[in-house]
Amino acid sequence: MTDAITLTGWQHTYSGKVRDLYVPDGSEQGRTLAERFGDVVLVVASDRVSAYDHVLEPAIPGKGTVLTQLSLWWFEQLADLVPNHVVSTDVPAEVAGRAMVCRRLQMFPVECVARGYLAGSGLAEYRTSGSVTGIELPPGLVDGSRLPEPIFTPATKADLGDHDENVPFSTVVETVGADAAATLRDLTLAVYARAEAIARERGVVLADTKLEFGTDPTTGAVTLGDEVLTPDSSRFWPADEWRPGTAQPSFDKQFVRDWLTSASSGWDRAGDVPPPPLPADVVERTRDRYLEAYERLTGSALAV
Structure with missing residues (x-):
């Protein structure tokens, strides 16, 4: 590093x-x-x-x-x-x-995730159980399906190098208490609803997002921390290319993931050897995608 x-x-x-x-x-x-x-x-x-x-x-x-x-x-x-x-x-x-x-906040040990569409670990869990973190979903949903309504699907915070683990709402209650758990759920869904509407107006689908909250030690207020609604913490898709039933094009590091798992990288994800250096074109295309996400959402160009 x-x-x-x-x-x-x-x-x-x-x-x-x-x-x-x-x-x-x-x-x-x-x-x-x-x-x-x-x-x-x-x-x-x-x-x-x-x-x-x-x-x-x-x-x-x-x-x-x-x-x-x-x-x-x-x-x-x-x-x-x-x-x-x-x-x-x-x-x-x-x-x-x-x-x-x-x-500096007193952070809640919970990853607060809102999903309005089915993708990623939520899709994998749905394919196995028909539910996501214990929330039953209708049958017949596919990769990229819009959910009947957004859902709160929390995860435990993992140590560096480990994966976060999706957990039911009851685990959040056990971890932080019923009142705090309800507040985290309600704030997460409120943030998602606001952001999803803003993004949709700009031709962008906000499929899901991960938020982190903490308590302000001075005021006691539950406060939004870390980053928020970036391509690293959220799935953004171009609305005009949204096609349920297939993997969606995204405004993030998907070019990196796709290259790493392709035969051309020569990398064995299951092995012990670190990934090889990224090709220049993968770096450039990924950079362009992040900039496009910023410009579509904010309506402004960013000089970097």
Whole structure:
């Protein structure tokens, strides 16, 4: 994994597959940051791309900027529904455009997933049981089918390198309590409904999305954190190409996944050898897809 960069006044504390986290350090600059912002974390979205639990090389130029700027745009669209963790976008020049100063939340240990269409792990579960996280669905649904109504299909948060596991709502109740579980479900479905309508107006299908919430330690309010409604956390499909019964074209890293699983990559997903470097055309097409998602949704071009 790429080493995190050094930022004056900030101490690196964690790197995930895509994001690097920093907190104010003990220097004079760091103390000034803490006095200015309070208990915060600097969330930096890198250009790293992951697939099948591997961080791949090379990175996708501009991807971190797309993730951050799209999240900020969505936070604005959702501000009347739920507070979010963004405190400031006044960040070090080295990470300008791809970083946010965020309030530190007490995160719920639950991945909050809303599905309006059948795809991915939900489709796999439906094919086995006719249900998704214990929610019975009508027979005869296929890949890409629109559901009768959006459903809340939570998952447990996995450690780095492991898969999240879909769980029934009762597991969320056992984990966080009945009141908090109901709040997470209701907020997730409200966010999905708002975002699905906005995306549809722009010719984009929002098939599903994964959200993370935490409690603001100062106000006690349930607050939307992490990224929101990006191609890394959501399935976006072009509405004019939506065809139930087949895999849908998507605004994400599908080019990466398709190449890795093709014969031309020479990679054995079941083996122990890491994936080979991505070809230049796969990198470029993936970059274009992320930029197209941003531009379709926001109506604005993004310079990266």
